[in-house]
Amino acid sequence: MDLPNPQQLRTIQETVIGKLLKGKESATQLVALLKKPRSSGDRGGSVSAEELALQISRSFSESISAFGSLEGNGICQIVAADGVVRVSSVDRGSSKTSDNGRKRLGVKDRRGCYRRRNVAQSSIIVSSTVEDGHAWRKYGQKEILNTTYPRCYFRCTHKHDQGCKATKQVQRIKEEPVVYQTTYFGHHTCSDTLMRAPQIISDTDPMDSCLLSFETKAPTKQNLLLLYPNRVMTTATATGNQEFKDETQSDVSDNKSCLDSSTMLQNPTTNSETSGPRSSNVNGAYHEEVVSGMHSCSSTPLQGLDMEDFSTKFDDLDDHLLFGDMAGLLPALS
DNA sequence: TCAATTTGACCCAA
DNA sequence: TTGGGTCAAATTGA
Structure with a gap:
């Protein structure tokens, strides 16, 4: 598995932060827009709610896409839903192969062979x-x-x-x-x-x-x-x-x-x-x-932060990391 | 006929 | 030892 180097990680981090900040800004505008009393055909402001919503969607998309590159390397996992985004670390200790010392069976006799997932520690x-x-x-x-x-x-x-x-x-x-x-x-x-x-x-x-x-x-x-x-x-x-x-x-x-x-x-x-x-x-x-994500495991430091610390930090974020807080979270990782 | 679903068996991880 | 995840043969349906 190719692991991102620190420079790549930093790039990804900066990208995510930027996207999330943009999304947060759009969300704030949208909230303000929605708070305005409705008048027929006018939602107020130069930007429509729909446009703002699309901007937020785009921010999510791009952020998650960027994060996905981390996730693909087994560094973290992203969970986003219902206005809540969770980022959690992945237990890196359970990626043993299915061989597990056992004699390999023929393909036809390998039913049920699998690696038990490490379900997200937070989701x-x-x-x-x-x-x-x-x-x-x-x-x-x-x-x-x-x-x-x-x-x-x-x-x-x-x-x-x-x-x-x-x-x-x-x-x-x-x-x-x-x-x-x-x-x-x-x-x-x-x-x-x-x-x-x-x-x-x-x-x-x-x-x-x-x-x-x-x-x-x-x-x-x-x-x-x-x-x-x-x-x-x-x-x-x-x-x-x-x-x-x-x-x-x-x-x-x-x-x-x-x-x-x-x-x-x-x-x-x-x-x-x-x-x-x-x-x-x-x-x-x-x-x-x-x-949740499913990942294989490794132990690559993330920008000078070893995985243990990384995991700890993410674990701390476990439960209610709101979208708007995401940008604030990321710098903590570096 | 082919693709999707069902279901029992198999095997791993806890 | 057992619960859970996956496989694949059998079955079903379009």
Whole structure:
């Protein structure tokens, strides 16, 4: 694995800080804009809320993209959702190969071979409805101890043809209102689903609901990005998205196959061009997402900060690192 | 016919 | 030892 050198790290850091500051500025403007009383056709100011939202989205996208290069080197992981961004370190001690001293089995007899993930030591839970714009294929389902519903395992459809390693787990965690928890692992490396920024897609009234997804498309008019820290989203339910239903008719979710389909509504939010024939949707329900990274491990110092310190610092940030605080965080790493 | 899903088996990590 | 993640044959559906 190629690890970034200190100069590269510094460049990345500066990039992220710049992007986040820009995003914060845009967010501040957006908040101010939204606070102004609405008058018909005038949202006030020279910059529209939509433009600001797009700027924020772009900042997220570019920041995460920059961070992603770190993440890809196993240095940290980024979790962003619901107005909260978490950056966490990754345990570097659990990347043993699956060999583990055992005799290698023939390919046909290697079912179940895997490396247990080091799930994020910190992660974010977001309530939203999600259409993540990626094509997923279900590869397993498992009853999990102390859970009512089985956990479903999905991998990227392009795992084999493009070697995309992205996977996710979906688990229904609540009956009423229906809540699903989605945990993402790895990044999409497939060509048509290059990871972009998490987007928060607004409902009809952006103040009433929004959702976060790792959408593959640039934000659309409907995809306003609004961040409401600590706010439980009311989700874009069928009502909110109904208007799109006839437009796209994208296929229903892989997720629904393992989750009570009677509670699922077809999610029409995504253009099938990018979501593929089988994009993953969980709609008509609350949907929590836990986004985390999966990494192999190393112990490269980050700008003179050894990984232990780095981990500690990130751990301290663990729980509620708001978007606006991100820029302030990064210098602490150097 | 082909692709997606289901499901039991397998194996690793805790 | 056991829970959890993945594989792959069998099944299902378009």
